[in-house]
Amino acid sequence: MENGFDSEHHHQLVCKRIGMLVTIKLLESLQNDFRVLVIGAGGLGCELLKDLALSGFGLIHVIDMDTIDVSNLNRQFLFRIQDVGKPKAEVAAARVMQRVKGVTVVPHFCRIEEKDVSFYQDFQIIVLGLDSIEARSYINSVVCGFLVYEEDGSPDMTTIKPLVDGGTEGFRGHARVIYPGLTPCFHCSLWLFPPQVTFPLCTLAETPRSPAHCIEYAHLIQWGQERQGETFDADNPEHMKWIYDQALKRGAQFNISGITYSLTQGVVKNIVPAIASTNAIVAATCALEILKIATMFSTGMDVYMQYTGTEGIYMRTVPHDKDPNCTMCSAGVPVDVDNTITLQKFIDQLLKDSRFKLKLSKPSVSYHGTNLYMQAPPVLEEMTRPNLQLPLLGLMDGNTSGVLNINDRRLTGVLRVRVTFKEGPDSVDMDTVGGV
Ligand SMILES: [Zn+2]
CATH class of the missing domain: 3.40.50.720 (NAD(P)-binding Rossmann-like Domain)
Incomplete structure (x- = not known):
């Protein structure tokens, strides 16, 4: 039908116009916003x-x-x-x-x-x-x-x-x-x-399978055995040539080909060419x-x-999965604590925890925007110091779980810790704690 064709044609034209307008708007937004x-x-x-x-x-x-x-x-x-x-x-x-x-x-x-x-x-x-x-x-x-x-x-x-x-x-x-x-x-x-590729020494010594194995054997083992007292210098061409020659011999012995001088340099100096x-x-x-x-x-x-x-x-x-316990992006790394724990003992527990040990030196702790303990400045440290002896459960308003923000000089961002209180051997009456 002629009319149908016309309206179809008109529709396409309108779409094209809108499309162009959207494109122009997008471009403007990229340029300005x-x-x-x-x-x-x-x-x-x-x-x-x-x-x-x-x-x-x-x-x-x-x-x-x-x-x-x-x-x-x-x-x-x-x-x-x-x-x-x-x-x-x-x-x-x-x-x-x-x-x-x-x-x-x-x-x-x-x-x-x-x-x-x-x-x-x-x-x-x-x-x-x-x-x-x-x-x-x-x-x-x-x-x-x-x-x-x-x-x-x-x-x-x-x-x-x-x-x-x-x-x-x-x-x-x-x-x-x-x-x-x-x-x-x-x-x-x-x-x-x-971590950077290193080969087990036993592979190098007993079962070399690649040109790199032969080169590393000459570099890490033979040099020390045959040129005792000499420090290997990767920038000394004679040293490099020696490694190359030894690697070639070893390659021949194990039927491994492909050992070249430039590969020797690459392996020894750990050079990856930029492409x-x-x-x-x-x-x-x-x-x-x-x-x-x-x-x-x-x-x-x-x-x-x-x-x-x-x-x-x-x-x-x-696709990859998020680590639910990631210290950087998760809603909080789960930490179980005894429900009688004081803030000081909680900080001690964090410092001993293998997940955080290397990340923390002097942690400051806050809960819902309230500073529970601050390591610095001195005024805040002094103000928050009394909290160290108080039960953490009370400081967290008696909530049996919650997220604490941990700040530390060693951290760039914040460490979120999701604390869950567990009944300890000498647990206290929850009502009393909630009232602190
Ligand atoms: Zn993450």
Whole structure:
């Protein structure tokens, strides 16, 4: 029917118009309303800044403490030979603004710890292009510190700050999205970062199976046996050549091929080559996720993307679970206490607890915004000191369970502890305690 066709056509036209309007509004909002923080202006950072600027983000901040080294130039494409020695953040910001019209990139040439927590609070989205686990862990604790839980244990959505994390090592990379309180935080899945690869000495000595085993055998065992008294120097070519020759002999003995001089250098010095394409793929994935978060035009990844380019191309996204007892993002790490426990004894118990031992030195405790005990400043310490001898149950208004916030110099964020009182051997009458 002619009429039907016309109205169908008209409908399509209207949809197209609305679509264009929405697109224009989205673009305006990206340009004017969003503040994105890029942490790191290295291999991933250069890619991220370029991707975000070209995606339409109008205000981007970048923080990096490093200066440009000549060895960066093969992949950190925002830098030129004449930039060597200059701060990465400043050069990267200037170069992106030169190339992309209308974008403002604000550089911060400093350590991430130098910035106040309120600095991080100011951004809607934070993206990490870092190579250190410590730095990731630090930012993770900062954003988890912003998270507030409602009384019913659900996260207060307005306090969730999304974190997008990218990482590369040679041909491998990952990207993930962290909504603290909703998806696993960095600490929930620390197991993803196994300690540096070391080989058991017995494998090296008895059953070598790879070129690296042969090299490590020469490096860790043969050197000490055959060149006693000489300190191995990885920068001495003669030393390296010796390791290489020994590894070759050992390889021949066990029928292992593939030992080269450059592999020997790589294994001994623990060098992982930086691959520009890995950075590009991981940064693009992160930028896409940021775009999804900002515009909500699609659901985000769930939750962890792995990429391997060693042999062929392999990419997959796997969901991970939150650690219900995570000290950073959970509603509280469960701690059972005797219902007669005093605040002082409770603090002692925390300090002895293997889960917190390394994280706490002098904890301060608060409950529902009330300071139960503060280690500093001296005035507050003195004011709250009498509480130390009081029963914790009474200080928590007689509630048989509840969440305490623990602050400590060693913590970056807050540690939430969910206390449940258990009847101890010499428990007290609950009514009496409630009345304290
Ligand atoms: Zn967590």
